[in-house]
Amino acid sequence: MSKNQIPNNSYTDNTSDLENKNEFLNFIAESADEGIRIDVFLSERTEKTRAFIQRLFDENLISVNGKTKKKNYKVQNGDKISVTIPMPEKTDILPEDIPLKIVYEDEHLLVVDKPKGMVVHPAPGNYSGTLVNALMHHCGDSLSGINGYIRPGIVHRIDKDTSGLLIVAKTDEAHQGLAEQISVHSFTRMYEAVVVGNLKENQFTVDLPIGRHPVDRKKMAVVYENSKNAKTDVVVLKRYNGYTHVRLFLHTGRTHQIRVHMSHMGHPVLGDTVYGNKSKTFPRLEGQCLLAKYISFVHPISKETISFTAEMPDYFKDVIEKLEKIQ
Numbered sequence: 001m002s003k004n005q006i007p008n009n010s011y012t013d014n015t016s017d018l019e020n021k022n023e024f025l026n027f028i029a030e031s032a033d034e035g036i037r038i039d040v041f042l043s044e045r046t047e048k049t050r051a052f053i054q055r056l057f058d059e060n061l062i063s064v065n066g067k068t069k070k071k072n073y074k075v076q077n078g079d080k081i082s083v084t085i086p087m088p089e090k091t092d093i094l095p096e097d098i099p100l101k102i103v104y105e106d107e108h109l110l111v112v113d114k115p116k117g118m119v120v121h122p123a124p125g126n127y128s129g130t131l132v133n134a135l136m137h138h139c140g141d142s143l144s145g146i147n148g149y150i151r152p153g154i155v156h157r158i159d160k161d162t163s164g165l166l167i168v169a170k171t172d173e174a175h176q177g178l179a180e181q182i183s184v185h186s187f188t189r190m191y192e193a194v195v196v197g198n199l200k201e202n203q204f205t206v207d208l209p210i211g212r213h214p215v216d217r218k219k220m221a222v223v224y225e226n227s228k229n230a231k232t233d234v235v236v237l238k239r240y241n242g243y244t245h246v247r248l249f250l251h252t253g254r255t256h257q258i259r260v261h262m263s264h265m266g267h268p269v270l271g272d273t274v275y276g277n278k279s280k281t282f283p284r285l286e287g288q289c290l291l292a293k294y295i296s297f298v299h300p301i302s303k304e305t306i307s308f309t310a311e312m313p314d315y316f317k318d319v320i321e322k323l324e325k326i327q
Contacts, residue, residue, distance in 0.1 A: 022086050029079040035226055038064070038073045042083060044228075045183075056083065093122055095137035098129065102138075103308050108174040108301045109167060110139075113310050116163040116287055121154055131166070139170060156182055156253065161271070161287025164191070164310045165295045177300025182253060188296035188307075191248045191258055192237070194289040194319055195267040196276065199236055199244050206261040207231045210254040219274060220256045222264045230254040232261045240323040243270060247293075258290065270319065282319065289319050 027045055039057065043050045056062050057071040061084040064073065075081075101113040112131070119126040122133065132154065153169030155178045169175030181187055211227030213219040231251035238245045244267065248258050259275045262268055268276030272288040282289075296307035 022084055025083040025085065027081045027083075029075045029077060029081065031077045033075045033079075034077050036075050037071075038062075038069065038075050038081070039071045041075050042081070046083070046085075048085075056085070059086075061086070093132060093136055094128070096128060096133040097137050098134035100131075100134050100138055103165070103310070104306070108171050108299070109169050109178070111295070111308050112166050112168060114158060114163060114166050114292075116161050116313065116315060119160045120157045120166070135168060155179060156187075158292050159256070159259075159288075159290075162290045162292060163313050163316075164292025165308055166292070167295065167297070169300075174300045178297070181297055181300075185252055186298070187253070188294070189250045189253070189292065190294040191250070192291045192293045192312075192316070193246055193248060193258065193262070194270040194316075194323070195244050195246055195262050196270055197242065197244065197267045198239055199234070199246070199267060202236045203234065205231065205233050206265060208261065208264065210257060210260055220254070220260050222260060228252070228254060230257050230261065232258060234262075241326050243323055245320065245323075259288065283322065285315065285319060289316060291316055 025046065027042075029041070033041055039050050039053045042048070042053045042062070046053070053062075054071045057069075060068055062068070063082045064079050066080075066082075101115070102110055103113055104111040114120070114131060119130045120132065122128070122130050153172070153175035155167050155169050155175060158164060158166055167178060169178055208222045208230060209224060209227035210220050210230040211223040211225070213221040214223060229252060233249040233251070235247045235249075236244055237247055250257060254260075256275070259269050259272050263272070263275035270276075270282055270289040271285045272290075276288075291310065291312065293312075294307070294309045296305060298305050
């Protein structure tokens with residue numbers, strides 16, 4: 001196994017305490033995990049936030065080789081890590097009657113077409129107006145508690161200024177099944193974007209590992225230490241004067257993967273002020289021109305393969321129309 005591959009843990013045990021409804025998880029770290037902070041390691045393996053994992057450390061619910069460790073402990077090869085996840089608590093996130101564009105819904109999950117500018121989950125500076133606030137109102141009592149709180153299960157995320165399709169679990173069973181598909185990269189996810197510059201090839205693959213930026217910890221970057229493999233297929237749809245409309249297929253789902261890969265190749269996503277040129281502006285475009293266009297996955301309950309395609313939003317159409325005029 002190469003350094004940047006996701007380890008296929010040789011030992012996992014998911015059991016539950018029938019009386020307290022607690023969940024117990026066990027992992028064995030491999031050589032590819034060495035040096036990773038344990039809260040980061042567990043966040044990636046459990047699909048839970050680092051903040052949630054850190055709370056478990058504070059409550060002494062995580063042990064390594066039978067002993068408690070600090071949340072900044074660096075994982076070592078062969079470590080046996082045990083996690084107790086207590087039954088979900090009620091959240092203080094308030095339901096808000098915010099319109100949602102739902103493209104599919106059943107009793108287990110729903111697929112929403114998120115608009116650009118909407119934050120997925122409440123965080124400092126964005127406690128209201130988020131997708132979760134809207135889901136709390138829409139779903140009512142039908143909520144997943146897999147993240148440690150009684151709230152809709154955000155299985156995967158897209159950035160605030162990325163629009164398009166997002167799957168939400170309404171039950172813990174659905175959430176777990178979807179999370180397992182994400183962990184083995186069996187989802188089919190296709191994006192469209194407008195990138196800066198003219199790509200030399202009509203089709204190519206970017207296969208470069210992604211990890212935390214060595215200087216700016218709020219950003220991701222192509223790095224070869226403490227990183228994970230990341231692979232993106234790129235197909236040119238149309239070339240314009242100084243810009244290219246592309247289709248992108250994700251083999252992996254790293255944070256900011258498309259934005260990091262395209263920036264590293266010298267062709268940042270148009271409007272991306274984090275990984276692109278902040279001085280490179282485009283009329284009436286706020287945020288990156290990136291759309292989660294298509295998604296296909298196996299329904300975790302019915303086991304049927306289902307697929308959805310998002311319509312091109314107005315802001316994306318506006319960019320294309322402007323590019324057509326400056327040909």
